[in-house]
Amino acid sequence: MPTPSSFLRRAAAFAALLPLLSACAPDRDQFPPACPRVAFVTPTADLAVFRPGSGGRDLTALILAGRMQAIQGKCKPGETAGTVEATVAAGAVLTRGPAMQGNQVNVPVYVAVTEGDRILDKRVYTLRATFPSNVDRVTVSTPDVFMVLPVSRTKSAAAYSVLAGFQLTPDELAANRGQ
Numbered sequence: 001m002p003t004p005s006s007f008l009r010r011a012a013a014f015a016a017l018l019p020l021l022s023a024c025a026p027d028r029d030q031f032p033p034a035c036p037r038v039a040f041v042t043p044t045a046d047l048a049v050f051r052p053g054s055g056g057r058d059l060t061a062l063i064l065a066g067r068m069q070a071i072q073g074k075c076k077p078g079e080t081a082g083t084v085e086a087t088v089a090a091g092a093v094l095t096r097g098p099a100m101q102g103n104q105v106n107v108p109v110y111v112a113v114t115e116g117d118r119i120l121d122k123r124v125y126t127l128r129a130t131f132p133s134n135v136d137r138v139t140v141s142t143p144d145v146f147m148v149l150p151v152s153r154t155k156s157a158a159a160y161s162v163l164a165g166f167q168l169t170p171d172e173l174a175a176n177r178g179q
Contacts, residue, residue, distance in 0.1 A: 033084045035075040036113070036149065036160035040068045043176045044165025047092075047107065051099045062097030064105055069093050069139065071164055075157060084149045084157040090164035091141035094129050103131045108167035111145050115160050121147070124167050 047066035054061030073088035090111055096103075107129065112122035127140040142164075149157045168176065 033075050033077050033151070034156040034158040035073065035084075036086060036157050036162050038071040038073060038088065038162045038164075040071070041163050041165045043173055044068075044110075044168055046176055047094075047166040047168065047172065048175065049097075049172070054099075059098070061099050063100045064097055064107070065095045066092050066107060066166060068109075068165055071162065073162065078148055078151075080148070082151060084151050086147050086149060086157065086162070087144050088147075088162050088164075089141050089144050091139060092127065092166070093137060093139050094127075096131050096136045100131075103133075105129050105131075107140070109142060110163075110165060110167045111142060112163045113147060113149070113160055114163060120160075 045068040047064065048062065049064040050058070051061040051063060068090065070091045071088055072091070073086055075084050075086045077083075078085045088111065090109060092107070092109065094105070094107065096105075105128075107127045108124050109127055110122055110124045113120045123145065125142045127142065129138050129140045131138055147162075149160055151157055151159075166172075
């Protein structure tokens with residue numbers, strides 16, 4: 001059982017830490033800002049690249065398969081009043097197929113900001129993947145994408161969406177849609 005003096009020493013040590021801990025918290029009566037919704041666009045979340053002229057369904061003709069894996073991000077109040085600053089990165093897992101030549105591949109992915117059905121901004125990034133010897137699966141991600149979103153009393157950053165996926169060719173998109 002703790003003695004009264006040991007209890008007082010621990011209480012004093014904890015009290016000394018309180019100012020340090022409170023510096024990590026938001027200002028009084030302040031909440032962290034809402035963040036935009038993040039999602040993958042279903043038809044563009046998967047990638048299958050086949051050898052040209054192969055018909056696109058024979059596993060031996062598969063060059064590369066990919067799947068979008070995660071969108072990570074964070075938000076903070078903007079430096080300018082009426083804004084929220086968001087930083088996001090999208091990641092994917094790529095698998096080398098039997099028809100892949102070499103050990104490097106470039107894969108285009110996009111990150112877009114939408115409001116309702118309107119695309120406000122879209123950027124395409126090229127992910128470069130290198131497969132080490134005897135490794136058929138690697139994880140890659142976009143660089144951090146920084147965005148400033150306008151907000152008001154009636155519209156928070158939750159009114160926006162950040163969408164990501166592979167930047168597919170029309171044929172790849174049609175194959176993903178089952179057409």
